[in-house]
Amino acid sequence: MASELFNLLRRAHEDRCLPGFRLLNWHFFFTAMLFVYGRILSQQIMHAVNSDKFFYKLATSFMKYQMVICYFLYITGFMWFILTLKAKMYKYQFSQYAWTHMILIVVFTQSSFTAANIFEGIFWFLLPASLIAINDVAAYFFGFFFGRTPLIKLSPKKTWEGFLGASVTTVISAFVLANILGRYQWLTCPRRDLSTSWLECDPGPIFTPELFELPSGLPWKEISVLPVQWHALCLGLFASVIAPFGGFFASGFKRAFNIKDFGGSIPGHGGFTDRMVCQMVMAVFAYIYQQSFVIPQYYPVEILLEQILGSLNFGEQDLLLSKLKEIIDGRQIQH
Numbered sequence: 001m002a003s004e005l006f007n008l009l010r011r012a013h014e015d016r017c018l019p020g021f022r023l024l025n026w027h028f029f030f031t032a033m034l035f036v037y038g039r040i041l042s043q044q045i046m047h048a049v050n051s052d053k054f055f056y057k058l059a060t061s062f063m064k065y066q067m068v069i070c071y072f073l074y075i076t077g078f079m080w081f082i083l084t085l086k087a088k089m090y091k092y093q094f095s096q097y098a099w100t101h102m103i104l105i106v107v108f109t110q111s112s113f114t115a116a117n118i119f120e121g122i123f124w125f126l127l128p129a130s131l132i133a134i135n136d137v138a139a140y141f142f143g144f145f146f147g148r149t150p151l152i153k154l155s156p157k158k159t160w161e162g163f164l165g166a167s168v169t170t171v172i173s174a175f176v177l178a179n180i181l182g183r184y185q186w187l188t189c190p191r192r193d194l195s196t197s198w199l200e201c202d203p204g205p206i207f208t209p210e211l212f213e214l215p216s217g218l219p220w221k222e223i224s225v226l227p228v229q230w231h232a233l234c235l236g237l238f239a240s241v242i243a244p245f246g247g248f249f250a251s252g253f254k255r256a257f258n259i260k261d262f263g264g265s266i267p268g269h270g271g272f273t274d275r276m277v278c279q280m281v282m283a284v285f286a287y288i289y290q291q292s293f294v295i296p297q298y299y300p301v302e303i304l305l306e307q308i309l310g311s312l313n314f315g316e317q318d319l320l321l322s323k324l325k326e327i328i329d330g331r332q333i334q335h
Contacts, residue, residue: 002104005103008262010022014089017089027077033108036112040112103207110280117283119190120287121189123181126187127178131170131236135239139158155252170240171236178226178228179225186200234289243281246277250262261274
């Protein structure tokens, strides 16, 4: 996505006059990547390495000085930009500088939420992503066969029939798909480290089947429902009503720059950006919804330990373990 967006406003003549200017874009890209993913993976990396290995010391040092490293990398890029300014090209260079920062905000904001969803359980990544794909396919199907009424001028091929048909299909699919995906522990278990311990866990009450009584007159008296399926209805409603506006935004953006697609990396479908615009909107909502309405409002022992151990070196961790052992042994003697 970053590559496609970087190339969108490039001008060959100006680029030839500014050797190395494109390299500056990628310098900012990797600096942003180091900052965002370093913060996301810091705790997982710390729990994945062994304390007596060299990599543990290396990871500890990096996590401690990560913000300093990223800051000076950014300042280096900032100074690099200032030193490359050329007369009669200021407007182009500053517009590219602003464009680069906007791209980094868009790309890494959504990607950080996507990564966070995966660590909360692959279910929270796979279900929202699947709903966007289902909505897109259903909108095309209903629009092709039943579309008559134009929906929005930005996308002349979009119709109300396709929009409404896709909305109903997506909400129903969300309810059914959540029941299927929610029965696999390896999809629902959150990842607290980079080991394989997350393959098995207590799925929690929202992934525990409950019997739901049906109204009289139906051939079935009750069905097995996962509580998470009710949350999936909200995700399906968002994916079908709100997320498509990300696609409308992209259509307006492309019209503004008089281009058909952001890129040609996916034959017949444009570039990655064309496919990911709605996914970006959905990933952010899925994370916010899950944190606000799904996760219980308490602090598990694992999270408390991560916060404590993250601020202690190995010697202090060893001292903490000894003190806890003394306290527990003392209580056992009293009883």
